[in-house]
Amino acid sequence: MYPNIQLNSDGKLKHFLSIEGFDKTLLTDILDTAASFVNPVDGQIKKVPLLRGKTIVNLFFENSTRTRTTFELAAKRLSADVLNMNITTSSTSKGESLLDTIRNLEAMFVDMFVVRHAISGAAHFIAQQTAPHISVINAGDGQHAHPTQAMLDMFTIRQHKPDFSKLRVAIIGDILHSRVARSEIQALNILGVQEVRVIAPKTLLPAKVEALGVTVSHNLTEGLQDIDVIMMLRLQKERMTSALLPGESEYFKCFGLTEEKLKIAKPDAIVMHPGPINRGVEIDSKVADGKQSVILQQVSNGIAVRMAIMAMAMQHNGAIV
Amino acid sequence: MTQIHIQHGRIIDPANHIDGVGDIYIVDGKIAALSNPPEGFKADIVIDASDKIVCAGFIDLSSRLRDMGHSRKGTFKSETRAAASAGVTTLCLQPDTRPVMDATSIVEYTKDLAERTDYPQIYPIAALTQKLEGIELSSMLALKQAGCIAVSNANAPVKNLLILRRAMEYAASHDLLFICHPNDFSLSNKGCAHEGAIASRYGLPSIPEAAETIALAECLELAELTGCRVHFGQLSCKGSVIKIHQAKKYGLNVSADVAIHQLHLTEHDIIPFDSAYHVLPPLRTKEDKDYLRQGLASGAINSICSDHQPHDLDAKLGAFPETESGISSLETLLPLMLKLVSQHAISLEQGIAALTQQPADILRLPTGALTVGFSADVCIFDPELEWQINSDTWKSRGVNTPFWGQTMKGRVTQTLQAGKIIFSLEAR
Structure with a gap:
């Protein structure tokens, strides 16, 4: 079966790469957490200090407006610092350059990668290769998962x-x-x-x-x-x-x-x-x-849900949800 | 010249219907006698093969030794050492070398590299078409005379059936064996996994079985039309086994092999995105694997090859579809064959024949048997010896095996090529 690298040793969310391997409880938790960010009166989304001092990199190897924007908004509502990187791949040895890109960003004390890539399995590969304290969120990989x-x-x-x-x-x-x-x-x-x-x-x-x-x-x-x-x-x-x-x-x-x-x-x-x-x-x-x-x-719900997933994935890294 | 006495081993020689404990006497690099020593024999070296199996050295129909443009992945020296330690005494080199095996100068250079290694006998396979581009015929006769044992377009496409027909006719004119890796490139469509439930779940570009079976069916028709002797390499699916079985029954002069990993692994092993299992043709379903095993047992498939493809680390580091395909597989050839025997898929005699007598017959080489007068190519192995795959035991420069870290059962203790000990486990 799917060796679930998405959970840490305590069974807490660490990476969010694919729905496969999660149970109903965890998915419901995400939905409930997302709901808690929405003001029940006016539907506005609160700004919370959960990820203050954390750095999130939106690493987009493929074009996107909606997904990248809502990820950025979600990160900002969580009080994280956000870096947007749009990288169009042209080199033939993408595997190598992908790994090099990750290594370089790691060296800049990043806490989370939000990755979109045109190749199935790219987010999984990054999660396997990246430093243990870094969480990876899949923002769409090839034809595999979103x-x-x-x-x-x-x-x-x-x-x-x-x-x-x-x-x-x-x-x-x-x-x-x-x-x-x-x-x-x-x-x-x-x-x-x-x-x-x-x-x-x-x-x-x-x-x-x-x-x-x-x-x-x-x-x-x-x-x-x-x-x-x-x-x-x-x-x-x-x-x-x-x-x-x-x-x-x-x-x-x-x-x-x-x-x-x-x-x-x-x-x-x-x-x-x-x-x-x-x-x-x-x-x-x-x-x-x-x-x-x-x-x-x-589209609106994208912000609260992505906030929930990012916050929960950072619990292992000190965030308290 | 050294005289060698191999004693007390269980000799299994399917070509000569031998299975029993006995002795082998080697003189002047040749098998001089079995059971009783030839006149005047005085052993310089005595090898005690008690509790071991003695058979002909293995013949591998498909290997890549890299070197030339790919020495990061492997060199003749590293890979032939690996081959010798795996009991392989003869191996066929795929023509997709860098540069391509389409000129006699490349063949000469390869032979020169091979001679310097002092290890197994290497037979280059000539490119079927120039630069493997699938358009113009290579100088097949010159390449044959320079030492190539067969022709193949490796895993590159031939532009159309007319060119393939002409290439096969020309090969047949010079009595050259054509080794076909059946693959319809329009149908395989740059896929990297078997078209089925797993590729669908993971969104991987996929290859249907029909990509193989349609190309195979076309080539069978052309074999009949042209009279060319065809060997099909590295079959992967049920439909291919059935077609080969039917073609043989019909009387076509064809043969087939299967890569050892196809007999053990399936599409499920790639979960999730494990590039160690990225091979072409792709790992298919359990049903396909079972058919391949049955095909080997029934004789529809003649032989097992390693399909050895060593890689550097970078080649396997990436998102699954972007990684290079192939397994470094020479050193697991014997233990994985023995596993088939312990799982009752084939008999030990069949397994040994599939690595010795059968490929020798396909290549029409006077080897693959312990016949008196043959070159003393001998493999001695301990079928019970367990060993772990790790950096101490592994010899290939390519560590790209999905079995890394696992314990294997069955290990070669000595390999002799033309009467020379080219590998000895103790002397490691």
Whole structure:
């Protein structure tokens, strides 16, 4: 099994690399801790001194606006010092330069790395190689995992549907290339939902997808029946050029979420999207901006949830949550 | 010339149907007699092989010794020492050397390096195409005359089937063995793990079995069309075993091998992102592993190779997809073969044949057996001796083995090549 380097010897969170290997108690702890940062009256997020004197480096080897910004805001609300580094990799021996980058930053007395990288397993590699006092948070690695996104999605779902055990959740779109989908599927299963259903053409589903703990549908109309939560995924344009799909309009016709299709799901179903949205490709504007959409709440929740994860991961390093 | 007497060992020689305790007499670098000494024999050296197994030296069909452009990973000296300590007396060098084995000067240089090591017999495999680019044919005949034992495009693609057909026809004209590593590059699509549940869970670029089986099926068709003798190297999946079995039944002149690690490891071993298990073709499912074992037992697969690929530390330091593939595997060849025997996957005789007689037959070399008159290439091993893989015991410059730190059972005590002791455990 996954030798859980994510926990320290006391079973406390140290790295946050993947949802895999965590139990329901820990995931619920994260959600509860995140909730404690939100002012119940106005929904504002408090500034707390939990990570005062700590240095957090946002190490982004891949472009990102939303994720990096909310990580930065979260770190600042925790009173940490934040350094943003955007590194575009061009060298062929990325492994070597990646390690060298880490070694150099370690020498600057850093306490935490928030890492985004285009290669699956990069965050795990950094966590294995880095000095023992440093925590690593995965902000997305290749097609592997994006666990903080999954947790903010769980937080958003819980705000609307507190009992996970009753839920049927549909994830729609490019599951094959989606680290978000992989992490969401793991989190939903650990939190005990009734069903996770993936809806996509075969070209956008990984091999043996059922083994991830999902049911499969290739038809949106059928797939949306009885669904409580709809999670849309972004469709990258390059999927058309690599012969995975014939074209945007056919995709929208088959798998695009319109008001009409939305009616097939349960009447109180919520619509989610990790962003950025391709309007008119995977989702109609009317749905994205409609009553059932919680897409902007997801973004807001990103701050509290990332605060919770960062604070909990630093407990071994003196933070008291 | 030295006369050597190996006594009281259990001699297992599948080629000559021998399995029993006995003696071997070596004169002038050749096997002079078994059981009774030849006339006038006077031993200069007596090797007591009591409680040990004596067999022909191992023949490895696929090794990389690095050196030349890759000496950080290994040198002829370091890797042939490792080979000798593993009981290997003959090994075939893949053509993806730096520079590529596509010119007689490179073959000469390789032979020169090999001679200086004074260790196992090294046979270079010639590049099938110039620079392994898969476009123009290499000078196969000249390369054969310079000492290459077969042709192969290693793990590089041949541009299209027409070029492959012509290369195989040309190889067949000169009675050259073509060693094929079946892989359809468009289907393997730069993958690094088996296309299945594990790669899906970890989001790793994956390689379907069809990448291997389709390329293998194409090559089988071309073998029939061209009459070329084909050996398939390092098969990894069930479908390939079935296809080879059918092709042999149909009467095609083909053979196959499997890398030793494919008989022990599966896709689950890479969890989570362990680059020590990054190999190509990738580790597949338990079912594939079981089929490969059965294929070896039934004879569909002829032989076991080490697929030795030593690396420097940096090559394995990185996110899994970015690390280099391959295992430093010569020194675990014997204990892992013996493990197959203890797990009842194959008999000891089959295991030894897969490392001696079978590869000798594939290469058409007069070795791999303890036949009187053959070069005295002998491996003596203690099947019960346990040893730990660590920096004291390991000889390869590449420490990239997933078995590092583990205890292995079975160890070579002496290796003789052409009647010369090239490894002795006591003298270490």
